[in-house]
Amino acid sequence: xxxxxxxxxxxxxxxxxxxxxxxxxxxxxxxxxxxxxxxxxxxxxxxxxxxxxxxxxxxxxxxxxxxxxxxxxxxxxxxxxxxxxxxxxxxxxxxxxxxxxxxxxxxxxxxxxxxxxxxxxxxxxxxxxxxxxxxxxxxxxxxxxxxxxxxxxxxxxxxxx
Amino acid sequence: xxxxxxxxxxxxxxxxxxxxxxxxxxxxxxxxxxxxxxxxxxxxxxxxxxxxxxxxxxxxxxxxxxxxxxxxxxxxxxxxxxxxxxxxxxxxxxxxxxxxxxxxxxxxxxxxxxxxxxxxxxxxxxxxxxxxxxxxxxxxxxxxxxxxxxxxxxxxxxxxxxxxxxxxxxxxxxxxxxxxxxxxxxxxxxxxxxxxxxxxxxxxxxxxxxxxxxxxxxxxxxxxxxxxxxxxxxxxxxxxxxxxxxxxxxxxxxxxxxxxxxxxxxxxxxxxxxxxxxxxxxxxxxxxxxxxxxxxxxxxxxxxxxxxxxxxxxxxxxxxxxxxxxxxxxxxxxxxxxxxxxxxxxxxxxxxxxxxxxxxxxxxxxxxxxxxxxxxxxxxxxxxxxxxxxxxxxxxxxxxxxxxxxxxxxxxxxxxxxxxxxxxxxxx
Numbered sequence: 107x108x109x110x111x112x113x114x115x116x117x118x119x120x121x122x123x124x125x126x127x128x129x130x131x132x133x134x135x136x137x138x139x140x141x142x143x144x145x146x147x148x149x150x151x152x153x154x155x156x157x158x159x160x161x162x163x164x165x166x167x168x169x170x171x172x173x174x175x176x177x178x179x180x181x182x183x184x185x186x187x188x189x190x191x192x193x194x195x196x197x198x199x200x201x202x203x204x205x206x207x208x209x210x211x212x213x214x215x216x217x218x219x220x221x222x223x224x225x226x227x228x229x230x231x232x233x234x235x236x237x238x239x240x241x242x243x244x245x246x247x248x249x250x251x252x253x254x255x256x257x258x259x260x261x262x263x264x265x266x267x
Numbered sequence: 268x269x270x271x272x273x274x275x276x277x278x279x280x281x282x283x284x285x286x287x288x289x290x291x292x293x294x295x296x297x298x299x300x301x302x303x304x305x306x307x308x309x310x311x312x313x314x315x316x317x318x319x320x321x322x323x324x325x326x327x328x329x330x331x332x333x334x335x336x337x338x339x340x341x342x343x344x345x346x347x348x349x350x351x352x353x354x355x356x357x358x359x360x361x362x363x364x365x366x367x368x369x370x371x372x373x374x375x376x377x378x379x380x381x382x383x384x385x386x387x388x389x390x391x392x393x394x395x396x397x398x399x400x401x402x403x404x405x406x407x408x409x410x411x412x413x414x415x416x417x418x419x420x421x422x423x424x425x426x427x428x429x430x431x432x433x434x435x436x437x438x439x440x441x442x443x444x445x446x447x448x449x450x451x452x453x454x455x456x457x458x459x460x461x462x463x464x465x466x467x468x469x470x471x472x473x474x475x476x477x478x479x480x481x482x483x484x485x486x487x488x489x490x491x492x493x494x495x496x497x498x499x500x501x502x503x504x505x506x507x508x509x510x511x512x513x514x515x516x517x518x519x520x521x522x523x524x525x526x527x528x529x530x531x532x533x534x535x536x537x538x539x540x541x542x543x544x545x546x547x548x549x550x551x552x553x554x555x556x557x558x559x560x561x562x563x564x565x566x567x568x569x570x571x572x573x574x575x576x577x578x579x580x581x582x583x584x585x586x587x588x589x590x591x592x593x594x595x596x597x598x599x600x601x602x603x604x605x606x607x608x609x610x611x612x613x614x615x616x617x618x619x620x621x622x623x624x625x626x627x628x629x630x631x632x633x634x635x636x637x638x639x640x641x642x643x644x645x646x647x648x649x650x651x652x653x654x655x656x657x658x659x660x661x662x663x664x665x666x667x668x669x670x671x672x673x674x675x676x677x678x679x680x681x682x683x684x685x686x687x688x689x690x691x692x693x694x695x
Contacts, residue, residue, distance in 0.1 A: 115391025120450070124396045127446035131403045134438035142427030150425065151436070154409035155402070158376065159383055167377075178496055188472070188496050195497075196505060203370060203509055208532040210420035219421045222553035224546065225668055226537055234531050 166202065170195065185257040190250060197246035201239040208235065271387050279384040283491045289502055290378050291478025291488035292458040293467055297503060298375040299455065301510075303448065305368040310441055312361035316599060317434065319346045319354050319681050324643035326629060327684075348651045351678035352605070355597035358681070359521030362601025365415055367514035372412065374506040376405070381487045390485075397450065400443050407439035419600040420534055457481050468500040475499060520546075520602035535602035542661035543669050545604040548596070548682055551667035554634040556688055561633065565672045567656070569620035570693040576620040581672050584658060587611045592653035598682040608676045610657035613649050613692070622694040625649050629695075630675050633688040642684045648677045649694075656689060 114121060138147050177191040205212060211220070211231040220228040274280045322328045347353060389395040414425065414433045423429065458481060470476075475495040480488035519530030530536030535546040551561075567584065569577040590612050597603040617625040628644045648654055654677040658665065665671040670687030677685065 113392070115393035120393055121396075123446055123449060124393070124400055127400055127442050128396070128403065130442035131400075131407065131439040134435040134442065138427075138432050138435040138439075141431050146426040147432060150414070150427075150432075151406040151410045154413050155406050158409055159380065159405075163377060163380055174496065180494075183494065191496055192501065199505070200509060200512075203373075203513070204532060207366065207369060207416060207513065208420065210417055210422040211532065211534060215420075215424070216422040219423070220534070223421050223549050224534065224537075225539075225550045225552075230537075231532060238531070 186254050189257050193246045193250040197243040200242050271389050273387040280386045285381040286493040288477040288492035288495045292481050292486045293462040295378045296455040296458045302371045305364045309364040312357045315357050326641040326643050348678045353679040355595045355603035363514045363517050366517040367510040370506050370509035379487045404443035404447050411436040411440050472498050523604050542663035543666035547668045556633045568691040571620045571622050590655050594676050596682045606660050608657040609659040610655035613654045617694045620694050625694040629693040630686040631691040632686045633690045639683050642686050653678050
């Protein structure tokens, strides 16, 4: 038993569970391949990992780091500056999330299909998203303006505290 | 086992690369605790939807032939006709919980992203297999979410059929998720015991410290953290608000009425004035039916077995006893709309065809081709007192977009089974 553990890195139940899970997933994957071009499916599955882990996440992390560096440089940390960063983050993330989720309608990827299905014009979604983003950024800025005076009076504990 | 090689400690593979003080096993555990119920409801309602299509009935198979090719049809169950809003509720929940899960899923992936770059990448055979299953977990999950979100917006860029891909993609996801939950539950419990389930949510910014990690576990906790700019409660609260908000603006197209306007970015968030102004799944213009086939020459054929028993025009149908009922059109895309329908009971039509106790009714549409031009209704669906061939809605004739001259309305069935532009009913 200990020999197994040393060779494998975990107990036999682990091996059973992992094998069962991978087997079911592999079977399901083979069923997807049945009625479709496997390359297209793999492209979408692997592509979704790459798109998230290596494109989307680094992109928003980078934008966040740039905003953080500009608004809250280490030497000039203050409650008001941290709050400004967070008000910007909240609005940008909410607006970005709406775009991410409703991108096909906002970017009018399939205007003809949309019209033929619903009888309506897909063009409204870009305006609606822009309006929602304006409300999010505007509302967040307004809230910040209301908070900033109070925040300026309270000092911020320094980093490492 | 001999030591496995490390990658050079550069970029994201270096221990000090990931600096957010908020990452760590407690945050991952809390987000997972919120994500799991959402995913569970979403998956369950998704598989129920497959059941609601009754794929074991002849013409209802939506992918492939019988058996596994038609999904894990192991339930052997029918789909009830009551309450009439059942499918609107389950499929609405499917899309609402799926949408609400997205911000939580993104936050969870943000929390654990350092583990993608853990170094050494493989510590043992067990660890290697576990990471392989994580590829299936993340790939299957993102694939299922992405295809679903894109499909409900009527964009089909996949190059493969959506339904089987979404269905079996979900099984890849669920199989990997079940393993992941089983393997990570001890880590979750240790993180909660160490930090308290909710205690870190009480810290203000001055008391927001990096998570310590868990002894003998590789975790996403930072080794050298930057100074915090956000409290954990602000992060968790923000994710929660995003989840509730996204769910709410999706729910508008399920609840309908004045709430429909809330769904301002959803595909079926709009109505037009008039008795036929409610949302349309597919317009008359989108299906290739010649205009003259739905004019005064339209006839309904009633068939028993292989024998034509009656042919009726629309005025004759309108002179038959009429039934009225408020029934929803409930779309697999997660929107629904309840309207007052009027028409002839299916059971009355079966009797006109000489079938007193029909087992099934096969509905044929003028709409050419496609898997849904023929739909089979089960026994309890045909027998339901509100199951009708609808001729009018909200006191007016059906519009062409809503299926004029006649459409099927049956309680609690998927919207696409409420066949429009009906040309024949075959009872057996």
